[in-house]
């Protein structure tokens with residue numbers, strides 16, 4: 181398993197992942213269970229209507245994005261909260277540090293948030309002497325293991341129960357047990373102390389509801405409520421694409437998200453915050469800050485990739501993807517993995533920084549089928565491949581253009597096939613072999629992991645002419 185966050189090393193990471201037996205076991209279990217449950221629930225009649233409504237809600241929100249964000253800002257301020265805008269990760273992190281400085285915050289608890297993973301918040305806090313504890317069990321395990329989440333929804337998809345047990349025994353002195361319930365109870369007890377001693381809490385946001393300036397998070401462990409309601413300061417870091425106009429749209433999407441993510445009709449906890457606690461409320465934070473993160477999203481907005489911003493981060497496309505199922509999330513070298521990660525990582529980080537990702541797909545279409553908001557992932561992967569090809573070295577362009585030209589001209593195709601057939605036979609005879617399994621350099625990379633198929637004695641065109649042409 182690798183923790184190297186470099187998407188350009190996808191191929192090297194994949195080779196390591198494919199040899200990792202424990203990873204293979206964990207991925208088979210994790211993706212198999214989640215995908216199986218999702219299929220059952222998403223097959224229900226009412227879910228089909230939900231999908232259409234959910235897609236409509238997200239596309240409407242995207243069409244109106246700038247106005248909705250301004251409305252959100254106005255309403256959060258009206259509710260007594262503060263709104264800060266961050267164009268990139270550095271600015272978002274600086275906002276958090278400034279808030280910590282202003283309120284003298286030294287010890288925080290955080291519920292699960294991909295946005296804070298994306299901006300790399302935890303190392304920045306640590307470098308500034310601020311202690312932050314992840315309170316989602318999966319994220320907590322990742323933090324103890326000094327690793328990264330490998331899945332949008334299930335951060336420790338890459339680990340078996342036995343590996344978690346060993347980690348807890350080694351790092352937390354947990355008494356030996358194989359019972360998942362006991363391991364959870366052990367972690368829960370430790371986390372309870374952290375909640376009680378925290379001077380600030382952090383969260384992401386699954387949705388933002390513009391009409392009332394509300395941030396919503398969905399969790400299954402209840403840690404979100406404690407992280408955001410107990411400490412005196414709450415900071416929410418949310419990507420700008422999470423906005424929806426109304427509670428009605430939120431009601432649709434909040435039904436769709438757990439169905440796609442874990443195969444449950446409803447998540448255990450849905451928490452919504454519309455600012456700090458009001459004077460008449462007995463508890464809740466005294467201060468509420470919303471940091472709206474762009475970090476490359478406006479570069480996607482208005483392009484042919486805009487639809488990628490409709491993603492509700494359910495992880496269904498990861499579970500359904502045959503590539504993800506075999507190599508896992510760390511292989512992508514990015515916070516966002518799987519099919520949607522293969523699109524948004526190059527778009528957010530620059531295509532040149534994630535070149536192999538759009539090619540890490542068989543284009544089987546399972547991701548599009550699984551996506552609750554029907555994002556055309558294969559189409560966008562193809563478009564990214566086209567963009568990358570346009571930026572390729574002239575030699576590759578010439579090669580691919582010649583290949584395309586040859587394949588679209590029947591005579592050239594047939595002559596080329598005959599020449600290639602004769603050439604491969606001649607090469608194999610020179611090498612003293614019956615048939616050519618591996619291609620020589622510079623084409624050898626293609627046959628490193630697959631055999632070169634032999635040419636048939638007779639081409640299909642020749643067979644057709646002989647048998648069917650009269």
Ligand code: SF4
Pocket residue numbers: 332440490491492493494495496497498520547550551552553554555
């Ligand atoms: S692209 Fe679709 S399936 Fe994949 S995480 Fe986003 S919403 Fe879920």
